[in-house]
Amino acid sequence: MQSELSxxxxxxxxxxxxxxxxxxxxIRDCLIxxxxxxxxxxxxxLLHNNSLLRREICKNSCRPQGTxxxxxxxxxxxxxxxxxxxxTIQNNVIYWGNCSPPLWPKQAWEVAKVYMPHGQANTRGxxxxxxxxxxxxxxxxxRFEFVERQKVIEVASSDWQVQLMETDGVDALKFTDEIDTGEILSAELELLREWIQELCFTMEEQEALHVxxxxxxxxxxxxLKQNKELENVLHKEVQQLYAVEKRWKHGVGTVKGQDGVEWNLEENEGLSTMDGKTGEDDSCRRTCAPGLKHKNEEQE
Incomplete structure (x- = not known):
């Protein structure tokens, strides 16, 4: 793994x-x-200010779906x-599917997940x-009204591009000298798992995927073809991604271009045929890992 990482x-x-x-x-670790x-x-x-919340339990095993x-x-x-x-944001989209309502009376974390973006259903803390x-x-x-909200918004909306020194971009050893290799590998795997999960949610929820x-x-x-050891470690997540991709292709199978025009993939048209088409907007940013270059971009 370390040689491939370098x-x-x-x-x-x-x-x-x-x-x-x-x-x-x-930052996440410091916030926990x-x-x-x-x-x-x-x-x-909440419990103290509304006695109804303390007196009963959910008897219907309520289970929301998505929003x-x-x-x-x-x-x-x-x-x-x-x-x-x-x-704090009126009429905002709420991802009720993040949480399990029957657990609201007992678990603060299930309440917290209501205020989060999608994809938190399986997080337990x-x-x-x-x-x-x-x-x-x-x-x-x-609850966090005492925090300077605008500063948090700025951090949340940042592109988070780290400025690299001229030699830093081509010297892997410098990075691995500064930070333990095991820490880097752990961070890399977590980032890739998050990226796979986000793309899975996008393919499951959106009617049309952007190019x-x-x-x-x-x-x-x-x-993954070039990093077989990573593929083996991420086997479970990769198989989940491919299963979602297969369901999407045999379900909606709709692609949206930059001009907003949509088209369906024909039965004999694979996803690889998208190589020559472009298009990106804000909705793509979280699911398009900036560290992975498309082969067309490498030629520019």
Whole structure:
């Protein structure tokens, strides 16, 4: 793994992505204790100020789907209203599917996930989610009104490109001397798992994928071919991604170009045929790993 890592780190763009991700993971680690403490206090505040939340339990095993939470039992309906009262962004899209409402009376973390972007359903604590989720929580929940919100928004919306020294971009040994190789490998795997998960959610939720999503997926496949050891370590996640891709191709199979025009992939048209097409907007950024270059970009 270490020899392959050194080769990957000799690519300036990929190394930049790893460094930026490593910094974000450190921010996440510093926020964990603070977020846990504040959400526990917030949870106790909700229970103390509404006796209905303390007296009952969910009897319907309510399970929301995505942004929809219909047919909630009386208790979960009260919880919904209380949670929304403390949302700082009115009429914002709420990913109710992130959480398990029957656990709201007992677990502060299940309440916290309502204030986060999609993809948090399986996270069991702040240490298991990315920093973007925690920053969104701080921005969206008025429990954190004492925090300078605009500063948090600036951090959350940053592109996080790390400035590289001229020699740093081609010297993997310099990076591995500064930071333990095991730490770098761990950070790299976490970043790739997050990226795969985000692309899976995008393919499952969006009716039409942007061309850049497809190019990014194809580039990732080529990346894995060149890094077999990584492919073996990420086997479970990669198989999940391919299964989602297969379902998408046999389901919607719609691609959107930069001009907004959509088209369906024909039955005999593979995703690799997207290589010659371009298109990207803000919705692509999280699912298009900046450290992985598309083969067309390498030729420019």
């Amino acid at each position: 080769i990957r780190l000799n690519d300036g763009g990929y190394k930049n992505w790893i460094k930026a991700g490593f910094c974000l993971q450190k 204790g603070f977020v846990i403490s504040e959400m526990e206090k917030f949870h106790q505040f 929809k939470f219909q047919g909630a039992c009386p208790l979960c309906e009260v919880w919904k209203r209380e949670i929304l009262k403390h949302h 702040p240490g298991k989610c990315d920093v973007a989720a925690l920053l969104n929580l701080i921005i969206s929940c008025d 850049q999503h497809i190019n990014s997926l194809n580039t990732f496949k080529e990346f």
